[in-house]
Amino acid sequence: MAAKGGTRISVVLPAQNEEETVGEIVRTIRRALMERVPLVDELVVIDSRSSDDTALVATAAGATVVAQDDVLPALPPLSGKGEALWKSLAVTTGDVVVFVDADLRNFSPHFVTGLVGPLLADPSLAYVKACYDRPLIEGGPDGGPDGGPDGDSGTGGCASAPTDGGRVTELVARPLLNMCWPELAGFMQPLAGEYAGRRSVLESVPFVCGYGVELGLLVDLVEKVGLDGIAQVDLGIREHSHQSTAALGRMAAQIIDTAWSRLHRRGLVSMDEPPSTELVQFSRTAGGYRPLRYDAQVPERPPMVEVLRADPRPVPSGEVDR
Numbered sequence: 532m533a534a535k536g537g538t539r540i541s542v543v544l545p546a547q548n549e550e551e552t553v554g555e556i557v558r559t560i561r562r563a564l565m566e567r568v569p570l571v572d573e574l575v576v577i578d579s580r581s582s583d584d585t586a587l588v589a590t591a592a593g594a595t596v597v598a599q600d601d602v603l604p605a606l607p608p609l610s611g612k613g614e615a616l617w618k619s620l621a622v623t624t625g626d627v628v629v630f631v632d633a634d635l636r637n638f639s640p641h642f643v644t645g646l647v648g649p650l651l652a653d654p655s656l657a658y659v660k661a662c663y664d665r666p667l668i669e670g671g672p673d674g675g676p677d678g679g680p681d682g683d684s685g686t687g688g689c690a691s692a693p694t695d696g697g698r699v700t701e702l703v704a705r706p707l708l709n710m711c712w713p714e715l716a717g718f719m720q721p722l723a724g725e726y727a728g729r730r731s732v733l734e735s736v737p738f739v740c741g742y743g744v745e746l747g748l749l750v751d752l753v754e755k756v757g758l759d760g761i762a763q764v765d766l767g768i769r770e771h772s773h774q775s776t777a778a779l780g781r782m783a784a785q786i787i788d789t790a791w792s793r794l795h796r797r798g799l800v801s802m803d804e805p806p807s808t809e810l811v812q813f814s815r816t817a818g819g820y821r822p823l824r825y826d827a828q829v830p831e832r833p834p835m836v837e838v839l840r841a842d843p844r845p846v847p848s849g850e851v852d853r
């Protein structure tokens with residue numbers, strides 16, 4: 532706690548339909564890191580257009596809940612995880628902001644303390660990424676891999692090898708980063724959903740609105756603060772709810788779109804022939820297959836500092852402790 536000093540710490544959980552898990556994560560943070568040890572000053576759940584009781588459960592557990600579309604209402608609302616994370620910057624006050632997914636099934640306080648510690652101990656650090664083993668918990672609540680809403684066949688409810696999870700990391704993000712940003716090859720979990728940063732730095736970079744947010748932040752931040760400004764911390768094992776393979780295919784498309792935009796900014800690819808932004812997947816029908824078309828292009832938000840300069844920190848009425 533001595534290292535905390537006067538540093539304010541905000542923990543943000545982006546949550547879309549996480550009523551099953553968000554409550555336990557919030558209660559654990561409140562009990563261990565706000566009541567027993569006053570390390571965390573602010574705990575905010577960004578309700579990202581949930582259709583379940585996420586907001587109710589998170590509020591009852593003790594979080595400040597802010598609806599994503601209530602933040603910066605003068606701006607056209609956008610969707611996606613990155614939108615939720617970007618908007619959290621406008622409704623939190625911490626000098627350090629910690630992001631934790633709301634679907635973790637083995638959350639423990641060390642997910643927060645492990646990320647905050649390096650930032651409190653080393654002022655030269657700007658950003659800390661988690662790394663961990665990622666077992667694939669099959670047959671989870673949303674059916675787990677291939678058992679999700681896309682109706683693929685689900686499988687039994689047991690964990691697989693410790694590194695079978697992180698499918699988009701292993702099949703898309705890691706090869707992409709090794710080929711195009713070899714200086715980032717040392718990050719074991721580049722798409723990890725748990726990370727922390729100094730507000731001053733987080734507010735100075737754009738946020739990709741969808742699932743490209745982690746890759747976009749990593750690439751943009753290493754350019755801004757250098758590799759020495761970013762650390763990674765081993766948090767052991769991370770278990771979370773899994774999406775279907777088709778859903779991860781759509782996630783992968785957003786990540787590839789994000790990588791392409793960064794390669795273009797670095798002049799490594801030309802936009803004379805921009806890539807298509809349509810992803811076609813297929814669904815089995817009685818008579819064969821039906822094409823399902825998705826827009827894989829993800830918009831991004833500008834650095835929050837530019838927006839707040841124009842519109843000082845707007846707070847939804849009475850929803851966030853100042």
Ligand SMILES: O=c1ccn([C@@H]2O[C@H](COP(=O)(O)OP(=O)(O)O)[C@@H](O)[C@H]2O)c(=O)[nH]1
Pocket residue numbers: 544545546547548549577579610611612613615631632633634724771772773774
């Ligand atoms: O539009 C969205 C999509 C996801 N999420 C949250 O972002 C975190 C990671 O998303 P998800 O679990 O879908 O990704 P995965 O971990 O399966 O890759 C979870 O807490 C989601 O509830 C969100 O707030 N808004």
Ligand SMILES: O=C(O)[C@@H](COP(=O)(O)O)O[C@H]1O[C@H](CO)[C@@H](O)[C@H](O)[C@H]1O
Pocket residue numbers: 612632665666667695696697698699700701722723724725742743744745746771772773774779782
């Ligand atoms: O790392 C990955 O491959 C994906 C999917 O993980 P699983 O195969 O379901 O364990 O999960 C991550 O990717 C998302 C996109 O960056 C992040 O937003 C999630 O927080 C993270 O869990």
